[in-house]
Amino acid sequence: MDGFISQIHRHSITDGPGIRTTVYAVGCPMKCLWCLNPELMGDAAKFLYHPNRCIGCGSCVTQSGGAATCYYEAYAEIGEVVSEKELASRLLLDKQYYDQSGGGVTYSGGDAAVQTEFFCRVTKILKKSEVHVALATAGYFPWGKIEPLVKAVDLVIYDIKALNRHLHKRYTGVDNQLILENAMRIAEMGKDMIVRMILVPGINDSEDEIKGRLRLIRNMGGKVKAEMVKYRKLDVDKYAALNMIEMMEGTPPCTDELVEYAESLAKSLKVETVK
Secondary structure (H helix, E strand, C coil): CCEEEEEEEEEECCCCCCCEEEEEECCECCCCCCCCCHHHCECCCEEEECHHHCCCCCCCEECHHHCEECCCCCEEEECEEECHHHHHHHHHHHHHHHHHHCCEEEEECCCHHHHHHHHHHHHHHHHHCCCEEEEEECCCCCHHHHHHHHHHCCEEEEECCCCCHHHHHHHHCCCCHHHHHHHHHHHHCCCEEEEEEEECCCCCCCHHHHHHHHHHHHHCCCCEEEEEEECCCCCHHHHHHCCCCCCCCCCCCCCHHHHHHHHHHHHHCCCCEEC
16 A cells, blocks of 8 residues: 655755655544644545635535545645655655754654554564664554554654543543553663653643653663754644644743753653754
């Protein structure tokens, strides 16, 4: 089976060590209200509708599966189907940057673990060229599905969005028990791991919530580090183009002071952080 991706971001410095190429995969089983990439939710193609481009000519043709063709690009389809060989070939174009910087490739999304089998095959090709590979995931999958990809990659970048179970379900649409169980399983494998802690003012930024996540990370072992992630304002136009309601209106962006506070708590609990 081929893979379904949204875009490839070259020369990234935010998704793991060194200079990296980030692959944004289509598909995610969660529905976080603060999602920056809502077009990647679910597991099917979506369309952005840009009304400012529409001239009302009525010439658009509705196709099977709900697709729409517009001569004025009022509709933009999200997603591209690629084979593992094609994707690996494109990722290997920047191997010299990976080698020189200690970087590599990161699978993100959405959540790339939706397409575990595909990304396992891509990883197999990349490993023949000794490329460092990271997986960014929220871990909301049966262990039997995510385990092969976790084993195949070098680094897991793991989202723990809230420790409080009810808070997590309210803002992500799913319970966090499976996520926490899989986090411990990955840590027990001795895999290099970075736990990302998004900080959303007024939602998951209380001292108890931050300390709770940090204590969990500390209990996962010495190879697990924490990374503070700022919540930032969502793209209202993108949500409108998807005919989705932006539910975070009125929530202020995360400040530098909040990040510094969370990092100070990490230091007091002897949890190593990465920038």
